[in-house]
Amino acid sequence: xxxxxxxxxxxxxxxxxxxxxxxxxxxxxxxxxxxxxxxxxxxxxxxxxxxxxxxxxxxxxxxxxxxxxxxxxxxxxxxxxxxxxxxxxxxxxxxxxxxxxxxxxxxxxxxxxxxxxxxxxxxxxxxxxxxxxxxxxxxxxxxxxxxxxxxxxxxxxxxxx
Numbered sequence: 001x002x003x004x005x006x007x008x009x010x011x012x013x014x015x016x017x018x019x020x021x022x023x024x025x026x027x028x029x030x031x032x033x034x035x036x037x038x039x040x041x042x043x044x045x046x047x048x049x050x051x052x053x054x055x056x057x058x059x060x061x062x063x064x065x066x067x068x069x070x071x072x073x074x075x076x077x078x079x080x081x082x083x084x085x086x087x088x089x090x091x092x093x094x095x096x097x098x099x100x101x102x103x104x105x106x107x108x109x110x111x112x113x114x115x116x117x118x119x120x121x122x123x124x125x126x127x128x129x130x131x132x133x134x135x136x137x138x139x140x141x142x143x144x145x146x147x148x149x150x151x152x153x154x155x156x157x158x159x160x161x
Contacts, residue, residue, distance in 0.1 A: 002055065027121070030117055051063065082101075
């Protein structure tokens with residue numbers, strides 16, 4: 001049985017495996033490829049308001065976090081980031097986590113979700129977020145140095161909840 005629940009400290013070793021396999025490739029996140037486990041813990045567990053895991057057969061297959069995007073007058077908009085174990089990509093986990101995150105965001109009082117740096121080269125993510133109702137509200141030219149494609153544009157994507 002698969003379900004999503006708030007992450008526990010004991011989940012971090014499994015989260016780290018997913019985090020490391022994705023970040024070390026350097027193709028989707030503006031996080032140093034050689035990030036340490038301690039730094040990853042700060043990024044994924046300590047800094048966000050909430051972190052969740054997608055569990056199937058007692059194993060973490062995916063994870064996401066949710067945090068305030070900006071303070072003050074912008075405190076009604078949150079930001080989320082999602083990671084799925086590469087062995088389980090294409091099985092709908094990203095969709096399920098994004099839908100879940102929208103419900104959690106509403107419960108927490110947020111009015112919108114904004115993704116600040118969706119790489120144009122990450123066609124699966126752009127397609128998924130668009131399918132789930134996110135609009136591209138801006139393009140940042142050559143915002144990310146991709147290890148295969150060089151400098152690529154990044155999209156700012158937004159959805160009013």
